[in-house]
Every structure is written in structure tokens, then in C-alpha cells.
Amino acid sequence: MSAGNNPLKELEKFGQSPWLDFIQRSYTENGSLKKLVDEDGLKGVTSNPAIFEKAMGHGTDYDGQFKQIAQAQITDVSTLYETMAIDDIRAATKVLFPVWEKTKGKDGYVSLEVSPYLANDTQGTIDEARRLWKAVNEKNLMIKIPATPECVPSIQQVISDGINVNVTLLFSLDAYKAVLEAYIQGLEARHKKGEDISHIASVASFFVSRIDTMIDKQIDERVAKGDKENSQLKALRGKVAIANAKMAYQHYLEVMKSDRWKTLAQAGAQPQRLLWASTGVKDKAYPDTLYVDELIGPETVNTIPPATFDAFRDHGKVRASLTENVEEAKKVLADAAKLGINLKQVTDTLLEAGVSSFADAFDALLGSVASKQIALQGEKLDGIKIDLPADMKEKVDAAMEDWRKAGKVRKVWAKDASVWTGDDESKWLGWLDIIDERLENVSELEAFQKDVKAKGFKDILLLGMGGSSLGPEVLAETFGQQAGFPKLHVLDSILPSQVKTFENAVDLGKTLFIVSSKSGGTLEPNVLKAYFYEAAKKVLGDKVGEHFVAVTDPGSHMEEVAKKDKFWKIFHGRKEIGGRYSVLSNFGLVPAVAAGLPVKSLLQTAQRMEKACSAGAPPLYNPGVLLGTVLGVGQTIGRNKVTIIASPAIYDLGAWLEQLLAESTGKEGKALVPIDDETLGDPAVYGKDRVFAYVRLASKPDAAQDKAIEKLIAAGQPVVTISLNDIEHVFQEFFRWEFATAVAGSIMGINAFNQPDVEASKVKTRALTDAYNQTGKLPDEKPFATDGDFSFFTDERNRKELSGNSLAEILKSHFSRVKAGDYVGILAYIERNMPHRKWIQDLRLAVRDSKKVATAAEFGPRFLHSTGQAYKGGSNDGVFLQVTSDNSHADVSIPGEKYTFGVVGAAQARGDFDVLSERGRRVLRVHIQGDLKSGLEKLGNAMKSAVK
Ligand SMILES: O=P(O)(O)OC[C@H]1O[C@](O)(CO)[C@@H](O)[C@@H]1O
């Protein structure tokens, strides 16, 4: 075709620049784009989220770069998308640059749209526009900003910054007027500052076809219903959009004549040209070049989709159409109004729908990028497989769609408390960015690791409770002792026998003590510190402080103690992270490095999961949301017993998970009740109150677990299977489960970051130890029955429900209260050692198999800082047996205190019991006198008979 009869090239004579409403990597790379510039007089390119979704979300154009980035970097999906989009935009700007030069900056632009998620965020849009402008760093770039009421001020600001802007999603004349005003004010502000305004280019993208699509639909519906104004309505089909656009152009001409504009023009300002967008014909009844043919006029742009571009080249009709029949256009609009077509309503709806459809397209785009990224990371990222019964699946899908539509993942990352209860949640989200922060400062930790090694410690004894001990315990149990480094022991009990066992297990003179407490005020770490400091002093003398480090939040009581006692080091936690979310902060990392673990690579492993759960990762591809919605929805439909099955090599992850789930969600009469370490049974022993979470170490799975899980899936139980390809991936799971817990808490409608009911038993315990300090003994208590070595305690309410006087009878009547959907909690204040763990395990399985209910096997006082919150504050579906004993070892005194470890343990058990009873729980306490071993055996046997 010769240049002379190419309608696209003819447009120039009428003052209109044809741009292309399309971008695609291969199109730029293979020279197709350049061909349009050279042969058709193409003068610009526009993109939008839907265009990028088509380009990047499908096909293979980007696979090479995807692969390269996914393998070389740990990055989030938004960054990945943006890196590729920026490369595309930049490549296109290079092709269009000669046009920019030739037209002296009037044309030759390529547009990149800000995130559609920011359409209602003035400052967010300003920041994003500035960021993208800088990142692309090309003179012929335009940043696209939507014309929402919130973004009009952003446009003004960004223009005054000197950034080129393409205003998008303009539908109404009023919105256009506001945008042109913002442009002028932006220029005026810049001019006033004495800065150059001549290089700023801007277009106002006025959407066309979408208006006809919507109005035509209204017309067709009315006509179909036999509207009496049938023919007048039909006459308006395909007319309103063009008429509306013509009116916008009239306004433009008006403003250009104004003195205000002339002043700016004299200073070199370029007009903000109207750009006709949405010019692909959607109704096949219309000529395919309709929205180009009819809108040709000076100082305008038409961004044309590829098919329309080809059609126009072939048979477009070029004439000065834009200023033709303006009166008729006015009449079209007046007729439409008369006929009850509400243009304002239409344009308002279109703006809203436009924002939301670009957000949907962006979700789809990020979803497909995320799915490719997940696939390309292969075994580096833990997998998740979800098997749900159909009714639950439907609800989980709906919850996931709600999370997508409402942009809740982004809200979590924006630390928006409205995701939960609108309380103080935003103050507790420091765990979201702790991995990045710790990685930035990893050299501090690595230096400490070197020092620990150099000092030649044999053991590390960590003293802490709950969040301060359970993460380190996972590390100790999962990774074992590292060559050349001390062995990590974690003590989270004050029972005298347990304290002694640990004291005997370490060489006090060669032990590094880590005293770990966020608040610094928790009773157990304080008394344990007092005890071991004195004990070590006997061996180390004045140098004792050099064997102690503290991990605590800034300004805590523990910090003061550590300073006074000349601790070797004090590591700080972050106040915006609660104990159970603290494992990836210094609370987990300090013991990790001391024990010789490769902290940098572990943090990077965790970071991979953090990035996979990032703000941009849509729910369906977000590993944390996937798990969290199953858990949260499970609770809302009565499946609140989260049964954690972990491969043997990573079994202890369950102990950490218990605290995370129970303390986060067990409150306000609701709970996810963690059921940890309950050996899998036949499907027949499970009710409808469970969700199973199988955390499977793919490199070392357990065949029996695999088989049992398969059966559960076949039986229709909900099962989430998480695959860790490497033992180090427990660090990924730390983050995934934190995120999932936050999501579940949101679905449950609770504040996932407080623990309101833990304090209650602490208060009771304190009252008891105070009483001891005053009187030298704990207040008297009276059993309601005794049987040999056993005494039984409970409150009046429970007493009334119990019958019998013997061990067998009392247990029988207590457990006869268990019904389907309940769980049984055995709360044993005895040393947590192998024989006792076996004892409790054996017992709980007997209860589970007979009563067909979930069981929790817990040791006091450790569970008080973990599942204790849910037992007291959560749903009233627990039936508890508290087991206490006379201390079989001699009691141990605490330096500086009147009370002993034994007294503290007894006071804690009583405090715990009192709160359970106050909260209306079904609870019985059995106290064993004399020999513990035989007492436990008898109790076990009696209980097995009682539950039969
Ligand atoms: O680290 P701290 O402040 O000593 O607290 C230990 C544990 O106690 C709790 O506050 C519950 O009592 C947990 O949330 C926390 O992990």
C-alpha cells in the first residue's frame, strides 16, 4: 500500500495521532511494532492491566526471563511482573523514541499504568507513579493514572513533579473537566516554582465503546420488554458514546481559548490532548472502524487495538469528523436523557466497573505469573495439596474469592487492622517483614556465631516459655547438634525434677545460657535465670555473666537484669511481634546461630515463602492464604480440631504450631484447637470436627503416615498436605503458618494477636505464690474424694455432675460427659520426659479410640503459654483431666525467693484449674501422692477402663 492511501497515515493531516492499544514482547522483538511506526505512522503505544494479562499470562514469550529470575532471585510476584513489564515498556520506548524526537516530545509515548489496586489511594498512586517513572527512566514514558475522584489530586501532584501522565478511565464530561483542571493546576504549580513545563506531555484517555455497550444493553432490554418508545430508543444505539466524546472535545477547545491556558502555553506548556480509548468495536453490527472514523480532529490521539488498526488501514474513512454535527451530538444526549437513559449513572458505573475489571485482570495476571513462578521454583518452595469434601470446598472457594475481591492479602501487608477486628492488630504485624530485616543485618548474627564457636561451649541451655522456647525447641529437635558447636537444650518447665534433669544434662562451666523472654516479666524464665545464674556462678565465679545472653524486647525488666548481671550480650526482639510469631526474629535466630545453624540460608529459605505469600500473590496461588482459608472456614463449620501430623524428622514443629494456632485463635468462645502428635488412626475413630494438616518431609516420609492419610482422604476427611523437600524448609513453614493463622483469625472474626485469657491464670498463680510468701504455705485445699494414693479436686458445679468415690467411678462419670465433637485434654504437671510422654500418648489414644474424639496431651506448665489460651478462652468443647503429683524429687529452692520451684508448679496448676473451672469447663484434677511411676500406671489403667 502506498503512503498516500494509507488512512492511518492520513490521520496526521487531520491532526490526529494513531497510537496502538497493545503491547507484547514478541511483537516488539520481532520488529512488528517498528513496522507500524515506519509504515503506518504509528505514534504511540498504550498498555493496561488487561493488555498485560493477555501478553504475559498466556503463551511463552516471557518464559525465558521468568526462568532466569525465578532461579536467580527470591522475589515476589509483583516485582517479577513489574520487572518484565518494565522491560517491555522500555523496549517499546526505544522503538518509539525516534517519533518522540521528530515530534519534539509531542508524540512517541509508551504508557504504563499504575497498579489498579491503588485506584482509591491518592498518596499510594503518587508514590507508585514516581516509582515507575524512576524505574523505567525514559523520556517518552507516560504513567497512566485513573480518573477516580481519589486520583485526580494524584494527577495534579505528579504533573507538578514533571512526570508525563496518561489519565485513564475517563467516561464522563464532569470527570474530564476535573482532570483537565488538575493538569492545569499541576502545570501552574510547577511553573510557579520556576521549573520547566515545556517537556511535560499528557493525554486524557476518554473511553468510548464501553459507553455504547452499556447503553445499548439498556436499550435492547427495554425494547425486548416492548417499551413504548421503542423506535426512539433504537435510534440511539451506537450514538451516545461518540456524542459524549464530542462534548468532551468541545470543552477542550473552550479551555484552550482561556487566558489561563494561554499563560501556560506561553511558558511552553503542551496541551493535554484528548485520547480516544476503548475504540475497538464491541458490537459486530457496527462498522469495525466506527470509533476511529467518527472521532478525527486536531490535537487528538486515538489508541487503536490491533484488529481495528488493521481494519482502519484497510478501509478507514478519514475526515474531520470530530467537530462535525456537534449540535446533533447535543441532541443525542438530550434525547437519551429524555428517554430516561441516565448517562451519569452509566459513567459512574463504568468507572467503578473499569477499576474493578482492571483489578480483576491484574489478579488474573499476577495469578498466572505466580503459578509459573511456583512451578519454576520447583522443590525450592514447599508444595501444598488440599483435599476437601465438596461442601467444605465450596465454602473455602467462596472465602478465597472474598479474599481476592476485597484485596485482603494486600490489606494484611498494609497492616490494616480492619482485616481482623479493627482493634490493635496493626501493632502486631512486625513478623511480616522481619525476615527481610534480619537478612539485611545477618552479619551481626554471623559474628555472634563465630564468637560462640571460638568460646568452645559444650552446651546451650535456653530458658524461656511459649514463643521464646518452642521455636528454639523445633531447631534443637529438628537439626540436632552441629559439628563444632554446642548442643542446644531448651528448658520450659519449673517443675523441680525437670530443672534438675536439665542441670544434670549440661556442664555448667561450659554452658552458654540464653535467657529468653519478650516481655522480660514472665515468671518462669526469671526464676530459671536466678537459679542457673547462681548455679553457674559457683563454677565460674565472677565470670558468670560472660556465659549468659539475653533475648528480650527493648527496655524490659530482663534487659535491666542482664545489664546488672553483666551478661555477655543482649539481643533485642521487636515489640511489634508477639511471642508466638517471633521465631524468625532474634528469639529463634539467636539460639539458631549459637547452635551453629546456617542462618543466612535458613532465612533465605524462609524468605521464599514470605515472597510467595506477598501482597501481590492472589489467594489461589498464595500458600499462606490457601492454608489459612481451610483452617478458618473449618472452624466456622465446626471442624475446629486442627490435627497436625508431621513426619517423624520434623515432629516437633507441631509443638510450635500448637501455640501459634491456639493462642492466636482460641478466644471469644471460638478456637482452632490444635491436636498435635496424636498418632493417626483408622478413619472410623474420627468425627466431623477435624481438619488434618499433614506436614510431610518429602525427603524422609513415613510410610504409615502416608497410608493413613490416603485413607482419610478417601473417607472424605479434609486434609491439607504440605510437602517439605528439605528439612531446612521448616523455616518456610514457620512463615506459611504464621500467615495462615492470621488469615484464619480474620475469617473467624477475632484478633489473632492477643492472648486475653492467659493472664487470668497468671493472676491466680501470683495470688497463690504471694500467699505462700506471707504464710509459708499454699492455701489449704480439700479434695472431694480420695482413693488410696489419689485425691480428687473440682469445683461445686463439676462436683454436682460427678458421681462415685473411687478412682474408677469418678473417672467414669467425668468422661461420660464427653460427647461427639468434644476433645479431651490431659493436662499433666509432671516432668516431660520419654516415659511420661509415652504414658500420656498411650492414654490419649485409648481415649480417642473409645470415645472417638480428639485428644490433647499436654505437660504443665509449658502448655499454659501455648494451648492454655484456647482451653480457657476458646470454645467450651474440652473435657479436661488435670494430673498433679507430690514432687518425687526433692524440691528445689529459688535464689532470692521464699517460694520454691515445687511451690510455683503447684500454684500454677491450681491457678490453671481455677480459671478452667471459672470458665465453665468440665474439669477434674487428680493428685497422685507417693510414687509417681506406680501412680501413673494405676491412673492410666483406670482411665482406659473408664472410657470404654
Ligand atoms: O517471651 P515472654 O514474654 O516471656 O512470654 C512467653 C510466652 O508467654 C505468653 O505471653 C503466654 O503466657 C506467650 O504468648 C509467650 O510466648
Ligand SMILES: O=C[C@H](O)[C@H](O)COP(=O)(O)O
Ligand atoms: O488506554 C487504553 C484503554 O485502557 C483501552 O483502550 C480500553 O479498551 P477496552 O474498552 O476495549 O478494554
